[in-house]
Amino acid sequence: MVHQFVRVLQVGVSLFALSGVAHAQADNYPVKPIRFVLAPTAGSAADVLARTVGQKLSASWGQQVVVENRPSAGGIIAAKLAASATPDGYTLLMVSALHASAAAMFKSLPYDPVKDFAGITRVANVPSVLVVSSGMGIKSMKQFIATARARPGEFNYSSPGIGTASHLAGAYFNNMAGVQAQHVPYKGIPEAVTDVVTGRVQYSFVPIPNAIASIKDGKLIALATSTGKRASVLPELPTVAEAGLAGYEFDPWFAMFTSAGVPRPLVNKLSQEIGRILVLADVKEKLQSLGAEPMPTTPEQLDAHVRAEIVKYRKIVKDAGIKPEA
Numbered sequence: 001m002v003h004q005f006v007r008v009l010q011v012g013v014s015l016f017a018l019s020g021v022a023h024a025q026a027d028n029y030p031v032k033p034i035r036f037v038l039a040p041t042a043g044s045a046a047d048v049l050a051r052t053v054g055q056k057l058s059a060s061w062g063q064q065v066v067v068e069n070r071p072s073a074g075g076i077i078a079a080k081l082a083a084s085a086t087p088d089g090y091t092l093l094m095v096s097a098l099h100a101s102a103a104a105m106f107k108s109l110p111y112d113p114v115k116d117f118a119g120i121t122r123v124a125n126v127p128s129v130l131v132v133s134s135g136m137g138i139k140s141m142k143q144f145i146a147t148a149r150a151r152p153g154e155f156n157y158s159s160p161g162i163g164t165a166s167h168l169a170g171a172y173f174n175n176m177a178g179v180q181a182q183h184v185p186y187k188g189i190p191e192a193v194t195d196v197v198t199g200r201v202q203y204s205f206v207p208i209p210n211a212i213a214s215i216k217d218g219k220l221i222a223l224a225t226s227t228g229k230r231a232s233v234l235p236e237l238p239t240v241a242e243a244g245l246a247g248y249e250f251d252p253w254f255a256m257f258t259s260a261g262v263p264r265p266l267v268n269k270l271s272q273e274i275g276r277i278l279v280l281a282d283v284k285e286k287l288q289s290l291g292a293e294p295m296p297t298t299p300e301q302l303d304a305h306v307r308a309e310i311v312k313y314r315k316i317v318k319d320a321g322i323k324p325e326a
Contacts (some may be wrong), residue, residue: 026265029089033064037082038094039075045209045290049123049254050094052286056277074102074163076109083116087261089270092120097165097253100309104317105163107324113310118264119302120256121271123278124292127231128169128205128252130240131220135199141223141243144203145177152180156201158192161185162325165252166192168313169205169226171320173240176248196220207252208233208291226250233291253295255302264299271299 036054040046047069054065070078075098085091103113111117130141138144148155157174159166162185174181184201186192189210195201197219205226212233214220224243225231228251240248256274258267275296277283287294297305317324 023265025088025263026269029266029269030061030063032090033066034089035091036065036067036094037070037078037091038067039069039071039078039098040096041069041071045126045207045292046094046096046254048290049287049292052283053123053256053274053277056280056283057273060273060277074098074106076102076106079113079117080110082257083111083259085259087259087263089258089262089266091258092270093117093257094123095255095257097251097309098163099255099257100306101163101165101168101313103310104313105322105324114303114307116260117257117306118260118262118267119297119299119306120258120267121274121278121299122253122255122295122297122302122305123274124287125227125251125253125295126207126209126290126292128165128226128250129208129211129215129231129234129237130173130203130223130226131193131196131206131211131215132203132223133196133199134218134221136202136221138221138223141238141240141245144223145179145244148177148179148181148202153182155179155181155203156184157181158184158186158195158201158204160187160189160192162322165250166205166207168316169250169252170203171322172250172316173205173226173245173248175316175319176245193220205250212291226252231291232288232293253305254292255306257302267299 036050038046038050050067054067058065075095082091082093099113132138157170192204193206193210196204197214208231211220215222222237224238224240226240228249278294278296284294
């Protein structure tokens, strides 16, 4: 009994000491440059978000923030690099919702998208908008659904690739709306949008920044936003749910993570500082110019969101009959 008491006491002392070390690390952090790893290429929405946050962090903490683009299908290379990094808080991962959808789109991954990462904060949502070519003569989502149902299998919808937010938003919409259509993946968003404008494909869910110019000049007709609430840059446009498809909600998001072993005090420090940056007036203005809506959260809220998103994406993939890749 005495030995057990001594053992418990020793464990308690050890945990207290580790806690003290963790808090000391957080207090002194950062003492060297921080690396932001992300899959999207330079100039993409994720890249601009990362560089905007990085510049503010560098100014606030006096350490350089290096943005490192590691393009790959599904963001696997960047995520694997971040998951295996030394758990000291100096390697952060900026990801889109692909971080969660990859768990549904691939049979196996070289990392666990939940267990191998610690959420820092959600950064922003970038609403997608359901668009059709102006040449179709369609003016509302209900009219579009009725037309598509009357012509099963004749409509195509575009996306910048298999498993992207545009692809899954479309698959989710089709299943809920009872629309039979063929998915046409492209190399990128510009190509996917161009073929809606020209009428080669009938519709697409496109990030607002990539569609707004064509909407304003009349080349595309915006029918609804994919998100749970209206987009601030198109406040007159209803959501898909408001336009008649109750229960539909698809929020493309971006978030910051680090590896799972990073001490909680350090994760909290990063979350609080990045959250502070996201609500600065000039940062909000920059994000909104991209069609992005700042969305800071606690680490716990982000981790819970990822778990829920994985469940949601797996159901979308299953219901749409999409076969996960090996």
